[in-house]
Amino acid sequence: AQKITQTQPGMFVQEKEAVTLDCTYDTSDQSYGLFWYKQPSSGEMIFLIYQGSYDEQNATEGRYSLNFQKARKSANLVISASQLGDSAMYFCLLSNFGNEKLTFGTGTRLTIIP
Amino acid sequence: NAGVTQTPKFQVLKTGQSMTLQCAQDMNHNSMYWYRQDPGMGLRLIYYSASEGTTDKGEVPNGYNVSRLNKREFSLRLESAAPSQTSVYFCASSEVGYLQETQYFGPGTRLLVL
Numbered sequence: 090a091q092k093i094t095q096t097q098p099g100m101f102v103q104e105k106e107a108v109t110l111d112c113t114y115d116t117s118d119q120s121y122g123l124f125w126y127k128q129p130s131s132g133e134m135i136f137l138i139y140q141g142s143y144d145e146q147n148a149t150e151g152r153y154s155l156n157f158q159k160a161r162k163s164a165n166l167v168i169s170a171s172q173l174g175d176s177a178m179y180f181c182l183l184s185n186f187g188n189e190k191l192t193f194g195t196g197t198r199l200t201i202i203p
Numbered sequence: 204n205a206g207v208t209q210t211p212k213f214q215v216l217k218t219g220q221s222m223t224l225q226c227a228q229d230m231n232h233n234s235m236y237w238y239r240q241d242p243g244m245g246l247r248l249i250y251y252s253a254s255e256g257t258t259d260k261g262e263v264p265n266g267y268n269v270s271r272l273n274k275r276e277f278s279l280r281l282e283s284a285a286p287s288q289t290s291v292y293f294c295a296s297s298e299v300g301y302l303q304e305t306q307y308f309g310p311g312t313r314l315l316v317l
């Protein structure tokens with residue numbers, strides 16, 4: 090069985106500060122991928138960043154980076170220089186290549202304070 | 204290029220009624236998916252279609268049926284709606300297989316079953 094955990098149901102961060110959203114996972118497979126999606130209040134799901142289990146470097150996409158620590162089974166999302174528009178729900182997704190299962194975390198609601 | 208579109212945006216049903224949620228994508232993607240999102244539970248995969256002509260069960264398929272009408276369209280049917288199916292339903296698509304590919308999501312359908 091695979092599991093993904095986002096332990097922070099909500100976070101408040103001052104604008105322009107960096108923020109780290111936690112994601113830990115549990116899988117017995119060696120081949121897997123981790124995605125982060127953003128869901129603004131409007132409801133749509135927006136892809137942010139992807140990390141494969143065999144990728145040696147941490148993924149980065151603009152202000153987003155993924156702090157991937159394979160031994161600890163964590164894939165935390167780091168947002169640098171947060172903006173008001175970053176206020177949203179953030180979901181971590183584990184894609185298990187072995188059993189072909191997708192598992193979403195329960196999400197973290199991030200609120201950026203001016 | 205509209206991406207992934209879903210109809211209707213909102214629907215109220217009485218217990219026992221049936222309805223079909225429609226989804227279409229114009230990105231020439233091979234794979235399409237249906238998820239439901241419930242408060243505090245993230246997104247859960249109902250059914251997916253890896254390619255035209257194929258469909259497979261996801262994590263929570265009971266009470267639903269799907270049809271991959273053609274490459275563009277993937278519908279989700281509730282034959283006899285139940286209050287437990289009150290949820291937000293998202294359709295998504297990806298270029299090839301879903302495991303390593305970014306998924307693009309539709310705006311969602313909010314379904315209330317009374």
